[in-house]
Amino acid sequence: MANNPPPKVDLNEFKSEIKYLQRQRFLGRIIFYPLALIVTFVLRVIFRYKIKNTRKIRKKYRQLVKENSPLLLCSNHLTLIDSLIIHLGMARMSWYFLNYKHFNWNTPAVENFTKKLYWRFLLYFGKCIPIDRFGSPEHHDMVLDKIKYLLRDGEICTIFPEGGRSRSALIDIENTTYGIGRIVQDVENCKVLCVYLRGEGQDKYSDYPENGEKFYIDMEVIKPESMNTGMRQARDISLQVMYKLKEMEDKYFQIEKN
Secondary structure (H helix, E strand, O other): OOOOOOOOOOHHHHHHHHHHHHHHHHHHHHHHHHHHHHHHHHHHHHOOOEEOOHHHHHHHHHHHHHHOOOEEEEEOOOOOOHHHHHHHHHOOHHHHHHOHHHOOEEOOEHHHHOOOHHHHHHHHHOOEOOEOOOOOHHHHHHHHHHHHHHHHOOOEEEEOOOOOOOOOOOOOHHHOOOHHHHHHHHOOOOEEEEEEEEEOOOOOOOOOOOOOOEEEEEEEEEOOOOOOOHHHHHHHHHHHHHHHHHHHHHHHHHHHHO
């Protein structure tokens, strides 16, 4: 187990939360394969989702996670199931089963995924840390500290820098949150895996992709840095991630134009 510095939140509460995460991870590993097969069947067969250049994407992902640790995954955000599509594109479920630390932790919004029992089941066994976007600063600090703990322990975590789905279906730098910067600040040598995901038919705000959607995925690792300190440094780091994602979005539209 990695040696973690004291969290900013209450230490006893943090220890309790970490025990909960460890139990969640253990049980998730046990049930992973049958659950992953069901989710894959739903995405690929029922909704007929397809990902372009899957072999190339998966090869690149395996190489990047091998070369970079700790690794925080940051993606643009268009639908409620972006994280599932990213998982589907990055690797086969059999590979995740054998390399369970590389099956990413996610931070879904509580208001979107706690109303139905099957979503709560999927969140618990699917390595998720729910976040209440309207919660207290203490709650947000706890979520960030849990992510830092997991990154130091060799896990990969996913965060959406915009803090919610884009209403314009385009990256909105004005909506950048600073949680990414705070994580990179506190986790030594933390790299950021920027992932740009987009369905070919995605041109507006939506909950789910259309049936039969084909997805484009691009990824690139960066090491954001800043000479500033404190919140200015966190802001600089977060904006570097967002500008990289914007650059990747521009690249996507240039490819589509040609």
